[in-house]
Amino acid sequence: xxxxxxxxVGLEIGTSKVCAVVGEQNAxxxxxxxxxxxxxxxxxxKGEIADASVVAEDIRNAIVEAEQMAxxxxxxxxxxxxxxxxxxxxxxxxxxxxxxxxxxxxxxxxDVVKNAKAVNLPAENYVLHAIRQNFLVDGQDGIIDxxxxxxxxxEVDVHVIxxxxxxxxxxxxxxxxxxxxxxxxxxxxxxxxxxxLSPEQKEMGxxxxxxxxxxxxxxxxxxxNVKHTGVLAVGGDHISNDLAYGLKIPLxxxxxxxxxxxxxxxxxxxxxxxxxxxxxxxxxxxxxxLEHLRKIMSLRIEEIFELxxxxxxxxxLLDYLRAGVFICGGGARIPGIQxxxxxxxxxxxSIGKANSISGLKxxxxxxxxxxxxxxVKFGSMQQKKRTRQGFITQAFKxxxxxxxxxx
Amino acid sequence: MDFIHQTPTSERFTKISVLGVGGAGCNAxxxxxxxxxxxxxxxxxNTDAAALARLSIEPRIVLGKQAxxxxxAGGDPERGxxxxxxxxxxxxxxxxxxxxxxxxxxxxxxxxxxxxxxxxRIARESRALVFGIALMPFEFEGARRQRQAALGLQELKxxxxxxxxxxxxxLLKLVDDKTPIVEALDHMxxxxxxxxVAIWGLLTRPGIxxxxxxxxxxxxxxxxxxxxxxxxxxxxxxxxxxxAEKLVAHPMLEGGALLTEANQVLVSILAGPxxxxxxxxxxMERINRVCDGAHITVGAxxxxxxxxxxxxxxxxxxxxxxxxxxxLLAADAASxxxxxxxxxxxxxxxxxTPRLRKQTARLRQTQLPLDIIxxxxxxxxxxxxxxxxxxxxxxxxxxxxxxx
Numbered sequence: 001x002x003x004x005x006x007x008x009v010g011l012e013i014g015t016s017k018v019c020a021v022v023g024e025q026n027a028x029x030x031x032x033x034x035x036x037x038x039x040x041x042x043x044x045x046k047g048e049i050a051d052a053s054v055v056a057e058d059i060r061n062a063i064v065e066a067e068q069m070a071x072x073x074x075x076x077x078x079x080x081x082x083x084x085x086x087x088x089x090x091x092x093x094x095x096x097x098x099x100x101x102x103x104x105x106x107x108x109x110x111d112v113v114k115n116a117k118a119v120n121l122p123a124e125n126y127v128l129h130a131i132r133q134n135f136l137v138d139g140q141d142g143i144i145d146x147x148x149x150x151x152x153x154x155e156v157d158v159h160v161i162x163x164x165x166x167x168x169x170x171x172x173x174x175x176x177x178x179x180x181x182x183x184x185x186x187x188x189x190x191x192x193x194x195x196x197l198s199p200e201q202k203e204m205g206x207x208x209x210x211x212x213x214x215x216x217x218x219x220x221x222x223x224x225n226v227k228h229t230g231v232l233a234v235g236g237d238h239i240s241n242d243l244a245y246g247l248k249i250p251l252x253x254x255x256x257x258x259x260x261x262x263x264x265x266x267x268x269x270x271x272x273x274x275x276x277x278x279x280x281x282x283x284x285x286x287x288x289x290l291e292h293l294r295k296i297m298s299l300r301i302e303e304i305f306e307l308x309x310x311x312x313x314x315x316x317l318l319d320y321l322r323a324g325v326f327i328c329g330g331g332a333r334i335p336g337i338q339x340x341x342x343x344x345x346x347x348x349x350s351i352g353k354a355n356s357i358s359g360l361k362x363x364x365x366x367x368x369x370x371x372x373x374x375x376v377k378f379g380s381m382q383q384k385k386r387t388r389q390g391f392i393t394q395a396f397k398x399x400x401x402x403x404x405x406x407x
Numbered sequence: 408m409d410f411i412h413q414t415p416t417s418e419r420f421t422k423i424s425v426l427g428v429g430g431a432g433c434n435a436x437x438x439x440x441x442x443x444x445x446x447x448x449x450x451x452x453n454t455d456a457a458a459l460a461r462l463s464i465e466p467r468i469v470l471g472k473q474a475x476x477x478x479x480a481g482g483d484p485e486r487g488x489x490x491x492x493x494x495x496x497x498x499x500x501x502x503x504x505x506x507x508x509x510x511x512x513x514x515x516x517x518x519x520x521x522x523x524x525x526x527x528r529i530a531r532e533s534r535a536l537v538f539g540i541a542l543m544p545f546e547f548e549g550a551r552r553q554r555q556a557a558l559g560l561q562e563l564k565x566x567x568x569x570x571x572x573x574x575x576x577x578l579l580k581l582v583d584d585k586t587p588i589v590e591a592l593d594h595m596x597x598x599x600x601x602x603x604v605a606i607w608g609l610l611t612r613p614g615i616x617x618x619x620x621x622x623x624x625x626x627x628x629x630x631x632x633x634x635x636x637x638x639x640x641x642x643x644x645x646x647x648x649x650x651a652e653k654l655v656a657h658p659m660l661e662g663g664a665l666l667t668e669a670n671q672v673l674v675s676i677l678a679g680p681x682x683x684x685x686x687x688x689x690x691m692e693r694i695n696r697v698c699d700g701a702h703i704t705v706g707a708x709x710x711x712x713x714x715x716x717x718x719x720x721x722x723x724x725x726x727x728x729x730x731x732x733x734x735l736l737a738a739d740a741a742s743x744x745x746x747x748x749x750x751x752x753x754x755x756x757x758x759x760t761p762r763l764r765k766q767t768a769r770l771r772q773t774q775l776p777l778d779i780i781x782x783x784x785x786x787x788x789x790x791x792x793x794x795x796x797x798x799x800x801x802x803x804x805x806x807x808x809x810x811x
Contacts, residue, residue, distance in 0.1 A: 232791070237784065
């Protein structure tokens with residue numbers, strides 16, 4: 001029943017596109033991207049499903065395309081989820097070591113992690129991820145594995161990413177409706193950061209901003225651990241909407257102008273330049289000042305960065321990002337966005353590219369596919385864990401059981 | 408009208424127009440027409456052409472032939488207002504040359520509530536002094552009509568020099584419960600007519616102690632004041648005491664309750680030739696005792712036709728913090744020469760200034776000037792609220808960045 005094929009599929013149901021990436025665990029245990037399928041998303045608003053039947057159709061198209069390209073049959077996927085309801089926070093668990101010789105054993109570690117995961121959340125919330133960070137033994141920080149050490153008290157920080165159960169279930173149900181199994185649901189921001197960051201960058205501290213169509217996710221790594229995650233339900237759609245409203249043009253034209261002439265900042269020379277939209281289907285063409293266009297865009301983009309910056313300042317993390325800022329998602333395509341981010345965070349900024357993965361160059365180079373590639377990577381890590389444990393059934397229980405029992 | 412030109416200006420009649428607006432207003436004016444008054448022209452205005460055709464008074468004006476097609480305003484003051492604005496020129500023609508214009512309307516419905524303030528404004532624009540007589544709805548007509556009437560009253564007060572209101576509920580107490588409805592309404596209408604006659608008499612009849620328009624205005628002007636009128640008649644030896652007791656227990660004055668709370672009172676006594684000083688004293692002492700602390704103005708006149716009858720008209724106002732200020736203003740206006748007994752058009756520039764000021768103070772229910780900002784494609788989705796801001800609204804709008 002359980003298919004342990006080396007094919008790992010990441011499926012992202014985004015606001016602007018649905019994208020399926022097929023990865024293969026090759027012999028040397030490296031990950032290879034062998035297929036990519038995508039289709040335009042029509043039924044998603046702000047990262048969440050608004051029209052399930054349309055979304056189902058879009059998913060089918062993307063999966064079929066990926067299957068053809070990779071020449072495999074897709075039976076199960078790692079599904080990326082997002083939405084404004086998803087929150088992340090760090091919780092600390094404490095456990096006293098009771099054994100006579102004060103040696104910390106496996107059970108102590110299990111207990112302390114269990115304590116840290118026991119967070120007080122409303123009943124309708126579901127914990128997506130509980131990511132273990134460093135241990136503390138008797139107040140000594142930075143311990144990666146405390147088993148075998150001596151101490152009276154073990155503590156651990158767990159970063160908990162949670163969201164509303166029903167809203168997280170919607171995409172799962174749509175995918176299952178297509179006779180495709182869901183191996184696990186993964187927070188999109190986390191997936192993107194997995195694709196983008198190398199272990200060294202995670203160690204140095206980095207901020208990943210995934211600016212998508214409907215939402216912007218951000219993840220902060222420091223000291224090799226996830227320190228902060230968050231979602232802003234603001235994205236590229238908002239930029240188009242602002243343009244349509246401000247320039248009084250139809251939404252489709254606004255989208256078009258954003259892609260052709262948009263930029264994250266404006267220069268004095270833009271004042272004298274103008275662009276025009278073509279007239280079509282009765283809608284007359286319009287000449288638009290380039291400065292207006294870019295001003296509206298830049299204000300929105302700056303605001304997004306500002307909100308993230310405020311959040312990080314509040315969490316006291318801005319000084320720990322030595323590796324810099326990495327931007328991915330469709331928003332990374334906006335010319336000049338790097339400079340704006342550099343200005344806001346006072347950190348080196350780069351457009352994120354998937355690394356430590358081989359395969360389709362066309363997919364790896366593009367910031368839009370970071371999430372889907374990250375999902376594949378997440379899947380490969382899960383599988384590695386499973387084979388290490390050797391208990392397939394238990395792994396099955398872990399992934400599904402949690403999802404189905406919601407506890 | 409030649410008559411006016413022939414007589415010296417000091418002795419000429421004050422020209423008064425009475426405009427009955429809406430159904431109730433028309434009925435009251437019809438009642439008034441039963442005994443002709445010197446120097447008074449009557450006119451009826453209504454949006455309901457059929458109701459108007461049944462009346463015998465000329466001129467009759469159907470308001471808003473286009474706005475309502477002569478089919479009444481249907482209880483909507485906005486339509487009543489629109490109808491009156493449409494026929495502004497014919498209303499203007501009615502007010503032309505009048506010194507004082509009475510606007511009589513039943514508030515709460517469509518035409519009375521909407522058109523009366525417009526008619527009052529037009530009258531004011533044609534340089535007449537405007538006095539409103541507002542009939543307030545019965546309690547059984549419901550809260551909506553009461554509210555509508557209250558709004559209409561505010562509007563009317565803002566444009567008129569003075570407004571007296573006659574709540575139907577109080578008028579109802581003037582008649583016996585068992586009185587047939589037609590008779591009861593007739594009785595109430597006749598009271599309204601008598602009110603108008605009384606005010607007319609007050610202003611036009613040469614008196615021993617004269618009450619002028621400024622005094623009337625001082626009592627009835629306050630924006631938030633509530634002015635009521637009561638009329639009492641008595642005859643015989645003990646007529647002064649009898650009239651005083653009748654007034655103090657008058658249903659229009661809430662059985663005297665209004666008198667105790669009143670801060671402005673105007674009393675006009677009219678009697679036959681046998682009118683004595685002692686009677687004035689007795690009457691005023693009784694009234695003074697009830698309305699403690701009110702500013703009282705007294706007028707007295709003798710009319711040979713009344714025989715041994717004594718008529719007391721009392722106008723009382725309560726509430727309205729600005730009424731004392733209004734009294735001062737009225738006194739100022741009076742010293743400036745706003746006396747209606749001088750020809751209104753001789754000193755137009757002096758009359759101009761206070762009127763312009765009042766016109767700007769005109770009240771109107773408007774929408775708050777809040778911009779409704781479209782959330783565009785996110786109209787139907789869950790709003791993204793972040794620290795109290797709706798992030799779906801374009802940033803440049805929230806930050807007030809101008810695009811030009």
